Amino acid sequence: xxxxxxxxxxxxxxxxxxxxxxxxxxxxxxxxxxxxxxxxxxxxxxxxxxxxxxxxxxxxxxxxxxxxxxxxxxxxxxxxxxxxxxxxxxxxxxxxxxxxxxxxxxxxxxxxxxxxxxxxxxxxxxxxxxxxxxxxxxxxxxxxxxxxxxxxxxxxxxxxxxxxxxxxxxxxxxxxxxxxxxxxxxxxxxxxxxxxxxxxxxxxxxxxxxxxxxxxxxxxxxxxxxxxxxxxxxxxxxxxxxxxxxxxxxxxxxxxxxxxxxxxxxxxxxxxxxxxxxxxxxxxxxxxxxxxxxxxxxxxxxxxxxxxxxxxxxxxxxxxxxxxxx
Amino acid sequence: xxxxxxxxxxxxxxxxxxxxxxxxxxxxxxxxxxxxxxxxxxxxxxxxxxxxxxxxxxxxxxxxxxxxxxxxxxxxxxxxxxxxxxxxxxxxxxxxxxxxxxxxxxxxxxxxxxxxxxxxxxxxxxxxxxxxxxxxxxxxxxxxxxxxxxxxxxxxxxxxxxxxxxxxxxxxxxxxxxxxxxxxxxxxxxxxxxxxxxxxxxxxxxxxxxxxxxxxxxxxxxxxxxxxxxxxxxxxxxxxxxxxxxxxxxxxxxxxxxxxxxxxxxxxxxxxxxxxxxxxxxxxxxxxxxxxxxxxxxxxxxxxxxxxxxxxxxxxxxxxxxxxxxxxxxxxxxxxxxxxxxxxxxxxxxxxxxxxxxxxxxxxxxxxxxxxxxxxxxxxxxxxxxxxxxxxxxxxxxxxxxxxxxxxxx
Ligand SMILES: Cc1ncc(C[n+]2csc(CCOP(=O)(O)OP(=O)(O)O)c2C)c(N)n1
Numbered sequence: 109x110x111x112x113x114x115x116x117x118x119x120x121x122x123x124x125x126x127x128x129x130x131x132x133x134x135x136x137x138x139x140x141x142x143x144x145x146x147x148x149x150x151x152x153x154x155x156x157x158x159x160x161x162x163x164x165x166x167x168x169x170x171x172x173x174x175x176x177x178x179x180x181x182x183x184x185x186x187x188x189x190x191x192x193x194x195x196x197x198x199x200x201x202x203x204x205x206x207x208x209x210x211x212x213x214x215x216x217x218x219x220x221x222x223x224x225x226x227x228x229x230x231x232x233x234x235x236x237x238x239x240x241x242x243x244x245x246x247x248x249x250x251x252x253x254x255x256x257x258x259x260x261x262x263x264x265x266x267x268x269x270x271x272x273x274x275x276x277x278x279x280x281x282x283x284x285x286x287x288x289x290x291x292x293x294x295x296x297x298x299x300x301x302x303x304x305x306x307x308x309x310x311x312x313x314x315x316x317x318x319x320x321x322x323x324x325x326x327x328x329x330x331x332x333x334x335x336x337x338x339x340x341x342x343x344x345x346x347x348x349x350x351x352x353x354x355x356x357x358x359x360x361x362x363x364x365x366x367x368x369x370x371x372x373x374x375x376x377x378x379x380x381x382x383x384x385x386x387x388x389x390x391x392x393x394x395x396x397x398x399x400x401x402x403x404x405x406x407x408x409x410x411x412x413x414x415x416x417x418x419x420x421x422x423x424x425x426x427x428x429x430x431x432x433x434x
Numbered sequence: 435x436x437x438x439x440x441x442x443x444x445x446x447x448x449x450x451x452x453x454x455x456x457x458x459x460x461x462x463x464x465x466x467x468x469x470x471x472x473x474x475x476x477x478x479x480x481x482x483x484x485x486x487x488x489x490x491x492x493x494x495x496x497x498x499x500x501x502x503x504x505x506x507x508x509x510x511x512x513x514x515x516x517x518x519x520x521x522x523x524x525x526x527x528x529x530x531x532x533x534x535x536x537x538x539x540x541x542x543x544x545x546x547x548x549x550x551x552x553x554x555x556x557x558x559x560x561x562x563x564x565x566x567x568x569x570x571x572x573x574x575x576x577x578x579x580x581x582x583x584x585x586x587x588x589x590x591x592x593x594x595x596x597x598x599x600x601x602x603x604x605x606x607x608x609x610x611x612x613x614x615x616x617x618x619x620x621x622x623x624x625x626x627x628x629x630x631x632x633x634x635x636x637x638x639x640x641x642x643x644x645x646x647x648x649x650x651x652x653x654x655x656x657x658x659x660x661x662x663x664x665x666x667x668x669x670x671x672x673x674x675x676x677x678x679x680x681x682x683x684x685x686x687x688x689x690x691x692x693x694x695x696x697x698x699x700x701x702x703x704x705x706x707x708x709x710x711x712x713x714x715x716x717x718x719x720x721x722x723x724x725x726x727x728x729x730x731x732x733x734x735x736x737x738x739x740x741x742x743x744x745x746x747x748x749x750x751x752x753x754x755x756x757x758x759x760x761x762x763x764x765x766x767x768x769x770x771x772x773x774x775x776x777x778x779x780x781x782x783x784x785x786x787x788x789x790x791x792x793x794x795x796x797x798x799x800x801x802x803x804x805x806x807x808x809x810x811x812x813x814x815x816x817x818x819x820x821x822x823x824x825x826x827x828x829x830x831x832x833x834x835x836x837x838x839x840x841x842x843x844x
Contacts, residue, residue: 303813
């Protein structure tokens with residue numbers, strides 16, 4: 109067990125993946141000598157050389173499109189998109205090509221491309237540096253989407269993503285890059301399936317589902333609720349595509365109430381999908397409508413007001429109150 | 435680049451290329467000259483670089499080039515007919531582009547990997563793709579239809595230009611394979627395979643073509659960009675896509691660009707062979723612009739009379755790639771009536787085969803679509819398939835009785 113930040117954990121995970129698989133390689137803007145704008149790839153070019161840690165031209169479609177070609181040739185590229193809001197020049201390659209190549213080829217071709225996207229707000233940045241576009245990708249069949257919320261997951265999930273035969277997008281919660289935690293570098297064990305949710309805290313009155321940057325917020329809300337005598341179960345979703353509906357269903361069958369929290373706009377978001385599925389699966393267990401806590405239907409606001417945009421402990425507690433009032 | 439790319443004049447009897455004049459106006463320099471070996475008159479010209487490649491073609495090679503072009507034209511006619519009869523949802527004809535496709539495809543080696551757009555039926559033929567399988571996509575029974583690993587001919591791509599990046603990435607993979615091999619068993623250090631990316635003059639405007647050329651040039655990837663300039667992107671003429679000859683663009687990326695008479699199968703073969711060698715030897719990418727013409731409609735859903743004069747089509751028919759090779763073969767005594775009769779009979783046989791097989795292409799079961807969304811098991815897909823099975827089972831009785839009723843003539 110060692111303690112490290114999420115950024116360091118991903119760095120170590122990438123190092124392990126590069127060492128384990130000679131056909132894995134990293135591609136992205138500024139990921140070489142600079143180590144990425146968040147330093148997540150720090151030191152890797154020195155260890156593995158410029159053919160394995162590739163500073164690419166400034167071209168998102170180019171990065172993902174050439175990664176597809178490399179994957180078709182048997183390589184396992186891990187692409188870094190510098191910021192969430194800049195993935196869109198590559199959106200075409202991801203959704204029309206990467207996601208569909210396996211199906212189009214009747215299963216003859218696999219494209220094990222990993223795309224790392226630092227996402228979410230809370231870092232006081234400028235436009236296009238704080239977005240949460242995960243639902244836009246989750247809607248496309250053929251992609252897998254995961255998001256770690258702690259260093260241990262960050263370390264293992266990146267390695268499991270590289271091993272996965274399907275394309276995987278990892279949304280990395282950038283405001284948590286400096287969050288420290290224990291990492292067990294020995295063995296992930298079967299419970300570490302990256303596409304399964306984790307129950308982080310047991311409870312009986314309500315369930316809060318969160319992922320990525322909001323997991324610590326959900327835990328803090330549950331702690332605050334406990335002081336008021338309310339027992340809140342917290343689930344870290346970990347995977348956004350597929351979603352571990354079994355874990356959420358089981359929890360709701362126990363607690364009878366569900367709150368889904370994410371930074372992305374509530375409308376058309378992952379929370380709506382979870383609410384709808386759980387209403388179908390566990391209608392008779394529900395004591396209240398499923399509540400959603402999320403961002404507003406607006407462009408991500410300027411840094412000076414982002415605190416009002418981002419779901420916080422109070423917004424989760426407010427939803428909890430509403431759920432409990434039924 | 436220092437690469438001297440001599441060429442002969444294009445036969446200027448018909449449609450002149452306004453872009454050449456534009457180029458002078460825009461760039462203040464003459465456009466690249468076009469490589470041509472076999473003129474519309476069926477006479478073989480000389481070229482200081484490419485004649486050597488043409489000289490390597492044996493009688494059998496030349497006859498083969500003709501046979502392939504004739505076969506794919508016959509196939510095109512057949513597929514168009516199948517579409518008219520409702521057997522195909524859509525057809526994308528290639529008539530006029532046979533030399534560009536057969537010449538370039540035949541210049542490739544089996545280990546080279548090809549990324550086509552959606553009109554490269556002639557290239558598919560040269561890569562031994564079963565042409566009946568190729569119709570699956572147009573019949574609506576598959577989004578692919580063949581296994582690219584069997585022929586190194588990738589699936590068609592409908593999103594214009596997307597495949598040019600896949601081609602460059604694949605070529606970068608070849609470079610890495612070479613290094614890995616060299617590191618493990620001290621084997622060859624140079625790429626022994628190359629990649630060809632096909633795209634159109636319209637697609638050349640897409641950003642992905644730009645990005646692919648930047649990547650290819652930056653990493654010296656062994657890729658040949660093969661642009662078939664057939665003069666029209668559906669109804670939009672080339673001069674809306676570019677003000678300079680497309681081949682001139684290569685210079686800006688730092689690699690050779692060659693314009694070749696795309697209706698001259700010998701020149702296309704020579705130029706492509708040169709470019710592939712150049713790429714395989716580790717010298718980086720090449721752009722070939724095959725100057726040709728889409729004689730018919732863009733697709734069977736298109737009506738070219740709405741946007742272009744028939745005189746233009748007539749002018750290009752005079753440069754027909756098959757007719758000029760036939761003239762040459764006959765003049766040189768390389769082929770006689772019997773040969774051409776045999777080619778025709780073979781074409782009819784191919785057409786018959788394609789017609790029979792296309793009819794028989796089975797409609798898939800939607801369960802197959804569930805099977806390949808992901809390579810690894812996925813709970814949502816499993817859940818939805820289970821729902822579908824249960825839902826369908828509910829109709830099982832009804833379908834049976836409906837079937838019986840139909841049989842009984844109700
Ligand atoms: C990204 C994209 N935009 C639009 C289309 C629709 N479309 C299909 S073919 C075509 C024209 C293509 O022209 P060109 O690249 O010259 O190829 P050609 O068909 O003439 O061989 C267009 C606009 C498409 N397939 N993909």
